[in-house]
Amino acid sequence: MKLLDCIYRIPEITEKIIENRKENFAPLIDYLGSDIGTLDEILFVGSGTSNTSAVTACRFVEEVSGISAATILPNEFLSKVSYNPRALYVFTSQSGTSTLSLECQKLVKDKGLRHVAFTANTENPMAQAVDVHVDLGCGYEEYGMRTIGYNSSVQTLMFMGMEIGLANGYLSQFRYDELITEVKKVPASHKEITEKALAWFDSNKGKLMAYESFAVYGSKANWGVALEGALKILEMAKRHLSVGYEMDDGLHGPTMGFTDKIGVIILSDGGKDDKMAMGLADFGKSEFNSAHIIGVHTRDGLDLPFEPKGGAFHALEFAATVQVLAYRLAIDYGIELVQTKDRDPNAKRYFNTHSGGL
Numbered sequence: 477m478k479l480l481d482c483i484y485r486i487p488e489i490t491e492k493i494i495e496n497r498k499e500n501f502a503p504l505i506d507y508l509g510s511d512i513g514t515l516d517e518i519l520f521v522g523s524g525t526s527n528t529s530a531v532t533a534c535r536f537v538e539e540v541s542g543i544s545a546a547t548i549l550p551n552e553f554l555s556k557v558s559y560n561p562r563a564l565y566v567f568t569s570q571s572g573t574s575t576l577s578l579e580c581q582k583l584v585k586d587k588g589l590r591h592v593a594f595t596a597n598t599e600n601p602m603a604q605a606v607d608v609h610v611d612l613g614c615g616y617e618e619y620g621m622r623t624i625g626y627n628s629s630v631q632t633l634m635f636m637g638m639e640i641g642l643a644n645g646y647l648s649q650f651r652y653d654e655l656i657t658e659v660k661k662v663p664a665s666h667k668e669i670t671e672k673a674l675a676w677f678d679s680n681k682g683k684l685m686a687y688e689s690f691a692v693y694g695s696k697a698n699w700g701v702a703l704e705g706a707l708k709i710l711e712m713a714k715r716h717l718s719v720g721y722e723m724d725d726g727l728h729g730p731t732m733g734f735t736d737k738i739g740v741i742i743l744s745d746g747g748k749d750d751k752m753a754m755g756l757a758d759f760g761k762s763e764f765n766s767a768h769i770i771g772v773h774t775r776d777g778l779d780l781p782f783e784p785k786g787g788a789f790h791a792l793e794f795a796a797t798v799q800v801l802a803y804r805l806a807i808d809y810g811i812e813l814v815q816t817k818d819r820d821p822n823a824k825r826y827f828n829t830h831s832g833g834l
Contacts, residue, residue, distance in 0.1 A: 479619050479712075479813050483670060483799050486627050487663030490792065493613040493631050494659060500611055500632075501639040504592050507608040508564070512644045515590075517563035518545040520633070521553050521580050525622045525704060526568040528720075529629035532700025532791050537637030539788075540655070542646035545637075550576035554583065564640075565591040568633070570612060570625040572600025581606060594632060596625070610636070618815045621711045623799045626704050627792055631659070634789065658787030665785040665793050673800035676780040680768070683778070684801070685808060687739035687766070689716050691730060692798065693756065694743035695723035697791035701743060705798025712813060713805035723749045727756065736764040741801070743794055744771035745784065770797050 493500075508515070518537060520530035530547045538545045543564075548556075554576065565584045569577045572595035581602060584591045593606040596614050603609045614628035638655060641647030677684060690709050694702035703720035710718045721730060734740065740760045742753050750773055757775060760767025767778070771794065774781040780797060784790035806813055 477618055477815065479621065479623065479803055480800075482617060482619060482623050483796065483803065484667070486624055486792075486796070487666045489614060489624055489628055490631060490659070490663045490666065493628060493635070494656065496613065497635050497639070500613065501636065503608050504610055504636070505639060505643050507592070508590070508640070508643070512640065514562055515543050515564050515640070515644070517560050518543050518566060518637075518640075519560070519563050520545070520547045520566045520568065521550055522547075522568040522577060523550055523574055525626050525707065526570065526574070526577070526629060528700050528704035528707060529626055530566070530568060530633060530700075531703060532630045532697050533633035533637070534700075535696050536634050536788060540634075540637045540647050540651075541641040541644065543640070543644075550574070550580050553580045559584070559587060559589060561589060563589065565589060566594065566633070566636070567591065567602060567606070568594045568612075568629055569600075569602055570596045570614065570617070570622060570629070572596070572602035574602075578602055578605070592636075594629065594636075618817070619813060620816050621708060621802075621813065623708070623795075626799075627795055630700070630791060630795070631789070655788060659789045659792075662786040662789050662792050666796050669782050669793050670796045670800060672782055673780060673797045674804065676797075677801060677804040680778060681804075681808065683766075684739060684768075685805065686737075687716070688737040690718040690739045690741060691726065691734075692718065692720045692741040692743070693723050693726050693753065694720070694794075695745070695749035695753070696747065698743040698745050698794055699723070701791050701794045701798060702741075704795065705741065705802065708799055708802035709805060712802040712811065713809060714811055715809065716805070723752055723756075727752070731756070731759065734760060734764055734766070736766050738764075738766060740764075740767040741798070742767060742769045743797075744769050744773045745790055745794070746772035770794065 692702040699722045706718040706720035769779040
């Protein structure tokens with residue numbers, strides 16, 4: 477079982493999450509009940525991939541539910557002094573054992589505030605402690621460097637917004653059905669994009685492997701993909717400092733540090749920020765020959781062109797490209813990617829924030 481096999485398994489997981497969505501979200505909608513109309517905020521709490529998946533889904537959740545949504549890291553959440561009594565607090569932890577997320581969840585429950593946990597199964601501390609639990613649908617993932625978990629978290633959080641929007645009357649059944657039609661196009665597209673990403677890496681292998689660090693840029697949902705892509709490059713390849721930037725924010729200073737040793741990855745979704753993205757790409761290409769565009773609008777052979785098919789769910793397709801990039805960097809550098817079950821329990825190479833020992 478290679479980590480690439482996990483990436484190839486994502487389309488099957490995507491289809492199952494679509495199929496099981498109504499049954500999966502029934503407990504949450506029942507829990508919110510007739511008071512669902514009193515929600516005025518959805519606050520996502522999580523670390524690592526749980527956070528990047530929430531950043532990816534956040535604006536879509538607002539768009540389909542009509543409710544203000546935001547993300548916050550667990551340590552920041554515990555530093556807050558005021559908690560909105562009309563909010564829904566959403567905790568995401570694939571393992572259900574993230575230490576500070578568990579502390580946040582307990583705080584919210586003790587205050588009697590509405591909350592829900594998204595985890596991979598019911599046999600974990602968070603799932604057993606919350607008022608209502610929703611299955612992420614990812615099943616068991618063999619590697620700690622989450623790929624399936626990221627995509628399933630994004631998709632499930634997006635579906636949460638749709639189900640809440642449908643239940644509170646903000647989202648029409650017609651638009652809901654349109655969105656389901658869009659997401660059903662993702663599995664086939666994901667497979668195709670994975671193959672394209674592998675071929676793109678082979679075509680640019682020498683250049684991609686020569687970089688000393690990476691800066692990954694995206695906007696809206698693809699900002700979350702950029703953050704996750706940077707995390708995966710760091711986790712897997714183990715030899716790059718890798719940073720994810722929101723498209724506009726990453727223009728305010730970081731570009732002054734560009735050199736030909738920094739690989740700039742620009743996610744182009746064809747949206748309103750693509751003019752900005754192309755300006756960044758042209759600068760990186762002309763000055764340093766180190767910018768690579770992934771997605772809709774591309775320039776040259778350094779780029780990976782593809783047309784997303786998933787509409788509002790396009791981030792699930794873009795995720796395949798950065799996951800493949802991280803995987804191939806690791807494999808082609810000769811980095812051993814070890815399954816969770818094979819990890820040496822005495823090794824000190826990973827600081828375990830899920831042990832409860834902080």
